[in-house]
Amino acid sequence: xxxxxxxxxxxxxxxxxxxxxxxxxxxxxxxxxxxxxxxxxxxxxxxxxxxxxxxxxxxxxxxxxxxxxxxxxxxxxxxxxxxxxxxxx
Numbered sequence: 365x366x367x368x369x370x371x372x373x374x375x376x377x378x379x380x381x382x383x384x385x386x387x388x389x390x391x392x393x394x395x396x397x398x399x400x401x402x403x404x405x406x407x408x409x410x411x412x413x414x415x416x417x418x419x420x421x422x423x424x425x426x427x428x429x430x431x432x433x434x435x436x437x438x439x440x441x442x443x444x445x446x447x448x449x450x451x452x453x
Contacts, residue, residue: 370394374404375425378415384422 377393391398402419409415417423436444
């Protein structure tokens with residue numbers, strides 16, 4: 365799984381939980397280590413995600429945050445372009 369997919373999945377898991385969720389739960393749901401969750405949370409926070417919390421306590425995503433656009437691979441761009449052309453017809 366690419367890092368961008370993992371970050372997106374982590375955001376989705378955080379959105380599903382209404383309250384604080386532990387890093388262990390996030391790691392289990394995303395399928396990565398607790399260390400990776402801590403790094404990914406820090407990355408999302410650096411991107412501007414309104415995630416409160418810290419290791420050992422838990423994390424919560426404040427309502428209203430939208431993940432900024434991610435980079436696409438060349439294959440994904442071709443698929444998006446083909447899909448957009450198909451839909452426009």
